[in-house]
Amino acid sequence: MKRVRDIGEFGLIRELSQNIPHAGDDCAVLPGGLLLTCDPVVEGIHFLPGTPARRVGWKAMARNLSDIAAMGGLPRWAVVSIGLRPATPVRWVRELYAGLHAAARRFDCEIVGGDTTHVKHEQFVVVTLLGQCNRPVLRTGSKIGDSVFVTGKLGGSRAGKHLTFVPRIKEARWLTAHFDIHAMIDLSDGLASDVQHLLRPGIRFDLDAAEIPFRGSLRAALTEGEDFELLFTIDPRAVTALRTKWKFPVKLTEIGHVVRGHGARLDGQPLSAKGYDHFPKRR
Amino acid sequence: MKRVRDIGEFGLIRELSQNIPHAGDDCAVLPGGLLLTCDPVVEGIHFLPGTPARRVGWKAMARNLSDIAAMGGLPRWAVVSIGLRPATPVRWVRELYAGLHAAARRFDCEIVGGDTTHVKHEQFVVVTLLGQCNRPVLRTGSKIGDSVFVTGKLGGSRAGKHLTFVPRIKEARWLTAHFDIHAMIDLSDGLASDVQHLLRPGIRFDLDAAEIPFRGSLRAALTEGEDFELLFTIDPRAVTALRTKWKFPVKLTEIGHVVRGHGARLDGQPLSAKGYDHFPKRR
Numbered sequence: 001m002k003r004v005r006d007i008g009e010f011g012l013i014r015e016l017s018q019n020i021p022h023a024g025d026d027c028a029v030l031p032g033g034l035l036l037t038c039d040p041v042v043e044g045i046h047f048l049p050g051t052p053a054r055r056v057g058w059k060a061m062a063r064n065l066s067d068i069a070a071m072g073g074l075p076r077w078a079v080v081s082i083g084l085r086p087a088t089p090v091r092w093v094r095e096l097y098a099g100l101h102a103a104a105r106r107f108d109c110e111i112v113g114g115d116t117t118h119v120k121h122e123q124f125v126v127v128t129l130l131g132q133c134n135r136p137v138l139r140t141g142s143k144i145g146d147s148v149f150v151t152g153k154l155g156g157s158r159a160g161k162h163l164t165f166v167p168r169i170k171e172a173r174w175l176t177a178h179f180d181i182h183a184m185i186d187l188s189d190g191l192a193s194d195v196q197h198l199l200r201p202g203i204r205f206d207l208d209a210a211e212i213p214f215r216g217s218l219r220a221a222l223t224e225g226e227d228f229e230l231l232f233t234i235d236p237r238a239v240t241a242l243r244t245k246w247k248f249p250v251k252l253t254e255i256g257h258v259v260r261g262h263g264a265r266l267d268g269q270p271l272s273a274k275g276y277d278h279f280p281k282r283r
Numbered sequence: 284m285k286r287v288r289d290i291g292e293f294g295l296i297r298e299l300s301q302n303i304p305h306a307g308d309d310c311a312v313l314p315g316g317l318l319l320t321c322d323p324v325v326e327g328i329h330f331l332p333g334t335p336a337r338r339v340g341w342k343a344m345a346r347n348l349s350d351i352a353a354m355g356g357l358p359r360w361a362v363v364s365i366g367l368r369p370a371t372p373v374r375w376v377r378e379l380y381a382g383l384h385a386a387a388r389r390f391d392c393e394i395v396g397g398d399t400t401h402v403k404h405e406q407f408v409v410v411t412l413l414g415q416c417n418r419p420v421l422r423t424g425s426k427i428g429d430s431v432f433v434t435g436k437l438g439g440s441r442a443g444k445h446l447t448f449v450p451r452i453k454e455a456r457w458l459t460a461h462f463d464i465h466a467m468i469d470l471s472d473g474l475a476s477d478v479q480h481l482l483r484p485g486i487r488f489d490l491d492a493a494e495i496p497f498r499g500s501l502r503a504a505l506t507e508g509e510d511f512e513l514l515f516t517i518d519p520r521a522v523t524a525l526r527t528k529w530k531f532p533v534k535l536t537e538i539g540h541v542v543r544g545h546g547a548r549l550d551g552q553p554l555s556a557k558g559y560d561h562f563p564k565r566r
Contacts, residue, residue: 028395112311121404
């Protein structure tokens with residue numbers, strides 16, 4: 001009998017997506033310029049039992065904001081489902097909501113409702129975000145010849161950044177307002193894994209290891225996940241203008257090119273998806 | 284130190300709602316005629332470990348559809364977050380999705396995306412629904428003199444109906460298209476509890492025990508919860524037309540009136556909220 005751990009998270013999502021047309025981007029794109037996304041945060045997986053509740057709330061909201069950023073969208077409204085143990089202090093829940101509200105307010109997003117339920121073991125927070133975007137940037141729009149860029153520095157998220165990161169909403173809005181961004185994704189599972197989502201038949205991503213900006217080790221930058229930086233592609237003729245006009249404190253780095261071929265390569269060697277997988281396969 | 288169980292589910296929601304303007308209805312009402320709602324379903328709370336996965340999926344979707352029905356809305360798009368143990372059979376997940384899709388499709392609603400995560404203990408399913416409605420019916424619109432109606436028979440949900448119920452989308456759409464429905468809610472926590480949500484200063488709900496349609500006992504009808512029938516109020520002058528035109532197989536029963544006063548009464552006696560509470564207070 002095949003079990004969830006045997007096919008891994010991406011195998012499972014592939015399987016479940018078969019009946020979901022247009023699945024496979026950071027948000028669902030709906031008529032009327034609407035974006036819809038949801039993302040769960042679970043105790044023991046995405047945060048430890050001792051993590052301050054305000055940070056848990058921030059992270060739960062920011063992960064979803066990052067998915068809206070990845071499409072170049074504006075977050076507008078959120079609903080929140082939380083599972084709580086009966087013995088949890090009310091103060092903890094209040095702090096959780098303070099974190100949720102803080103992250104939402106920073107990007108003019110409003111929490112409009114939600115629901116709570118009892119759990120016996122692991123507490124969880126599921127945020128669903130509704131955003132708006134006239135021309136959402138998909139994962140699959142990169143063209144042969146494109147330059148590949150990344151914001152910020154990768155890696156080091158486990159040292160704490162995964163709880164405090166600022167989603168790249170403003171940067172993504174600016175990018176899509178001033179440039180024709182061909183493809184974009186936020187880095188949640190690690191560069192090595194997430195770059196695979198930008199692939200399509202006939203194109204290859206060639207990345208240059210020496211260019212990848214990182215904290216700690218290159219290995220962590222490739223595989224640790226939860227960077228929540230943006231990875232995007234753009235016409236190489238726009239690169240000079242992009243570099244000149246870029247006005248944010250966060251770093252902007254060209255790390256490779258899109259060429260004819262298939263798969264992803266790092267310094268010419270095949271780069272496989274070894275990012276974080278919620279259901280790692282048995283080896 | 285105050286804990287979640289000390290203030291109960293409704294106490295908690297009241298507390299959390301203080302920073303959420305317009306909270307407190309079945310769905311959040313957004314600009315552009317949009318309705319947004321989310322509702323978690325947790326193993327051990329909303330379904331037992333041995334419950335067939337297809338029924339779990341049906342219930343998780345139908346609960347949310349019922350919230351859209353309660354506003355007189357049309358469900359349009361859903362996203363689904365699921366927490367799964369690694370040892371769960373892939374077949375179980377496939378069946379879960381079959382149930383989710385079956386309930387959604389029945390009401391022309393489309394699952395457009397979602398996410399999965401690993402859990403160690405309790406599996407969960409959080410469905411978020413986006414619906415549309417030009418004139419949503421709120422909980423608080425009832426007027427003095429209104430007749431109070433309920434669809435279907437109440438109680439008996441624990442015997443299995445809570446896994447197989449059909450949300451009253453069609454009935455609610457018909458009601459709001461043909462009549463001026465003043466206030467409406469779906470019965471998720473039990474009539475005794477849910478009627479309290481329709482109260483506001485200056486009005487009282489007088490219910491007639493002999494009129495309440497039930498399966499099993501009146502007590503179960505009042506307090507068991509998970510009926511997912513509609514409770515609504517309407518101008519008494521429209522009652523004859525309503526009875527004449529009503530075209531659905533499901534029962535429609537007048538169970539009381541809205542009068543000047545405060546609180547809810549059953550046969551003249553104060554009726555307190557003793558519906559199901561996810562965090563029952565210690566006594």
